[in-house]
Amino acid sequence: xxxxxxxxxxxHISIKPLHPTFGAEISGVDFASPVADEVFQEIYQAVTxxxxxxxxxxxxxxxxxxxxxxxxxxxxxxxxxxxxGRKHRLNYPELxxxxxxxADGSILSxxxxxxxANKGNDLFHVDSSFNPRxxxxxxxxxxxxxxxGMGGHTAFADTRxxxxxxxxxxxxxxxxxxxxxxxxxxxxRKLAAPEAFADLNPLDYPMGRHRLVQRHEASNRMNLYIxxxxxxxxxxxxxxxxxxxxxxxxxxxxxxxxxxxxxQAPGDLAPESIPSIPEKLNGHSxxxxxxxxxxxxxxxxxxxxxxxxxxxxxxxxxxxxxxxxRQSMAVSHWLTLQLGKPVMESYRSLSVVPTYAxxxxxAIKNLVLGRGGLDTFPFEGWKQASRMKRDHFRSIEDYxxxxxxxxxxxxxxxxWAADEEKRLALDIAxxxxxxxxxxxxxxxxEQGIAWR
Numbered sequence: 001x002x003x004x005x006x007x008x009x010x011x012h013i014s015i016k017p018l019h020p021t022f023g024a025e026i027s028g029v030d031f032a033s034p035v036a037d038e039v040f041q042e043i044y045q046a047v048t049x050x051x052x053x054x055x056x057x058x059x060x061x062x063x064x065x066x067x068x069x070x071x072x073x074x075x076x077x078x079x080x081x082x083x084x085g086r087k088h089r090l091n092y093p094e095l096x097x098x099x100x101x102x103a104d105g106s107i108l109s110x111x112x113x114x115x116x117a118n119k120g121n122d123l124f125h126v127d128s129s130f131n132p133r134x135x136x137x138x139x140x141x142x143x144x145x146x147x148x149g150m151g152g153h154t155a156f157a158d159t160r161x162x163x164x165x166x167x168x169x170x171x172x173x174x175x176x177x178x179x180x181x182x183x184x185x186x187x188x189r190k191l192a193a194p195e196a197f198a199d200l201n202p203l204d205y206p207m208g209r210h211r212l213v214q215r216h217e218a219s220n221r222m223n224l225y226i227x228x229x230x231x232x233x234x235x236x237x238x239x240x241x242x243x244x245x246x247x248x249x250x251x252x253x254x255x256x257x258x259x260x261x262x263x264q265a266p267g268d269l270a271p272e273s274i275p276s277i278p279e280k281l282n283g284h285s286x287x288x289x290x291x292x293x294x295x296x297x298x299x300x301x302x303x304x305x306x307x308x309x310x311x312x313x314x315x316x317x318x319x320x321x322x323x324x325x326r327q328s329m330a331v332s333h334w335l336t337l338q339l340g341k342p343v344m345e346s347y348r349s350l351s352v353v354p355t356y357a358x359x360x361x362x363a364i365k366n367l368v369l370g371r372g373g374l375d376t377f378p379f380e381g382w383k384q385a386s387r388m389k390r391d392h393f394r395s396i397e398d399y400x401x402x403x404x405x406x407x408x409x410x411x412x413x414x415x416w417a418a419d420e421e422k423r424l425a426l427d428i429a430x431x432x433x434x435x436x437x438x439x440x441x442x443x444x445x446e447q448g449i450a451w452r
Contacts, residue, residue: 012028012039015050023156025055026043026053031058031060043271047272048273056268058268058269062095066095068139116197117193120192122192123188124227125227126275130208134274139269139271142263153261155259156261159252160276162252163224180211181225184207184229187231191228232245
């Protein structure tokens, strides 16, 4: 079929904008049967206009995903991207496995080579820009999602508007020199996990060469073709290349040029026009930030404080028990992320595994109280949440709101954790050792952690 972009009003689909300049949620499309050409024409127009669109709960199978994707053009084969010796978990070579699941169904270890490589997805990137031929579209389909509140959103950036809002002088410079940027997947992986890829030299591998400023063909708008994959800009000294890239990258990914899409349910689908819309995974919620920023001795203190509990738990069958369970799953997931391999087997062998969110919430309270009291803790919202007891929660909404209070302050957590470790004169280098935390986990497991 031939597809063209027009400015005709939509008659088959409904549009809900997600951002002042780009991004939209589309409803009114039935994916149970093949999408009719006249409906797809409007979808294509919406993708062209908004850059990225979202469909909710499509019910698409792998076969339906592939069939719908073919309407946008020729599909890539993902086999060249699969490491030697690794089995492709999915049944079709057109589907790329963006997950933390191994071929045997087990959870991918964050410390594995693939787990380390996946950290590059947390940086704004353009799919396949490291290839000689750029990709035109990417269609992301949700299959399995983390519990609510545990992150996993995807952020998108509007590089068409980013180009439009550059200063006239910088815009003129870019158009005059017509710079070529060299994109390398090895570079972005090393950027995201420098220790894991310390011996990797991106210059030892081919790179994708693409114009830094391009015309987005479908919309006829100029855009910045920029991503964390960019290793250098041809014709510039290394420091000049990095300075120019950093300036453009910061501009393109600043808050007013980005939109955060929350995956709400399996079957959610997000087609994006790749040349103009870089993306990144937002994996850190408030709870994940405890895992990410609170390190070493502080993390050990959290685990050991789980032994001390004051808040009674609801029982199955109680009002809103299902809502409590959903919250608990999120925290249990957070806890399992903390366990190293030595204790994971013991953890899984428990007859009753951690279920309730009270564990982590009370641990935070005890951690704060045990580190000098609430008066030393700088954020009023955290103080208020830490003072709460179970009988202060009159409804499930009160309980959830307490967790949201913590999440809203997640940006302040890294600074507090760093100051706290400095105040305690912790040896950060030695305290980062996994064994110290694993030993604390084992002690807690041996004592039952009061969650049996």
